[in-house]
Amino acid sequence: MVESYVLGLATPEEREEMERLLPQYPELQTELLIVENTFHKLWLEDAYPPPIELRQRTLRPYDWADTNAGPEKKPNYTFINIAPNQSDFITVHKVWKWIFLAAFLLFKLCLFLAFFFYFKYRQAEDRQQDREKVRQEYQNQNIPR
Amino acid sequence: MLQPEQVPTEEILLAQLREGNIVAKQWLYDRYAAPLYGHLIQLTGAKPIADDLLVITFERIFKNIHEYEQSRGISLFSWLIKMARETAIKTPSDAGLTGNDITHSRSGALHFMNALSEQCKRVFVLCYYKGFSRIETAKQLDMTDEQVLNYLKEALTALRRFSRRS
Known part of the structure; x- marks a missing residue:
């Protein structure tokens, strides 16, 4: 039904069907126009003026963000936000992603080098001890009785 | 501009x-x-x-x-x-519209609902005011999809008659 299409009660399939049929059947377009006009009349009858502050609340963010206001002027004061951040999240510059990645890779490299040189040192120590042992044995064998 | x-x-x-x-x-x-x-x-x-x-x-x-x-x-x-x-x-809200609110509403657009049967009114409220799909409405009211569709058609026909009369 045209009414359910206008009121948003139609299922996605019915909506698609209506959108497909509308350009093909001018009488359907006329019917849609009639239904819409009657609903428009009802909605206008039920209109209720909203409180004036709602206009400010609705449009104020866009007043500030007006892109047609010309080039941005440099303010003659410094704005320092001293209000504590209530959010649980922080936002940082994108460059920190690369800094963090570099720090992480550096940490991994240092860890690898630490293990590498530690085992190198252990190996050298073991060799030293082996040599020492051989030397001791050699000395013991060559002690004249 | x-x-x-x-x-x-x-x-x-x-x-x-x-x-x-x-x-x-x-x-x-x-x-x-x-x-x-x-x-x-x-x-x-x-x-x-x-x-x-x-x-x-x-x-x-x-x-x-x-x-x-x-x-x-x-x-x-x-x-x-x-x-x-x-x-x-x-938008979640505690104060949802109920059947009683609609019956007592002074709204011209909602007066047509007074002429509807109780079941028909409940179907329209769930579908239009609560945004339930027909299947959800059928489950909620323990009806078949066909019954929901018929009640909805009845409500929309009543709305059409009412809006053309006013």
């Missing part, structure tokens, strides 16, 4: 809204805020909730204006009302 005192055509208005023109936004608000607010009061039954919903509705409208396409046949006014209804349904 749209001037504050100028009455724009729908095409110009839409083009300016897509560009983010503040005058076009003001014009749209001044033209449609009252019917949208009236509709939101009907949907929520409470003015303080309707206040917040009106602001959210216009935020959504300004953000999604590119979605509105004239080629789909539906007029801008109907699309705006649809956005208001969707906002009211999507």
Whole structure:
């Protein structure tokens, strides 16, 4: 039904069907126009003026963000936000992603080098001890009785 | 560039809204805020909730204006009302509209419901005011999908008769 299409009660399939049929059947377009006009009349009858502050609340963010206001002027004061951040999240510059990645890779490299040189040192120590042992044995064998 | 005192055509208005023109936004608000607010009061039954919903509705409208396409046949006014209804349904609120609120409402658009049968009224309330799908409504009211569809058709026929009479 045209009414359910206008009121948003139609299922996605019915909506698609209506959108497909509308350009093909001018009488359907006329019917849609009639239904819409009657609903428009009802909605206008039920209109209720909203409180004036709602206009400010609705449009104020866009007043500030007006892109047609010309080039941005440099303010003659410094704005320092001293209000504590209530959010649980922080936002940082994108460059920190690369800094963090570099720090992480550096940490991994240092860890690898630490293990590498530690085992190198252990190996050298073991060799030293082996040599020492051989030397001791050699000395013991060559002690004249 | 749209001037504050100028009455724009729908095409110009839409083009300016897509560009983010503040005058076009003001014009749209001044033209449609009252019917949208009236509709939101009907949907929520409470003015303080309707206040917040009106602001959210216009935020959504300004953000999604590119979605509105004239080629789909539906007029801008109907699309705006649809956005208001969707906002009211999507925004969680404790004060939902009940059958009693509708019966006692002074709204002209809702008087047609007095002529509906109880079941028919409940189906329309769940589908239109609560945003339930037909399947959800059928489950909620322990009916078949066919019955829900028939009740909905009955309600929409009554609405059509009522709106053409007034």
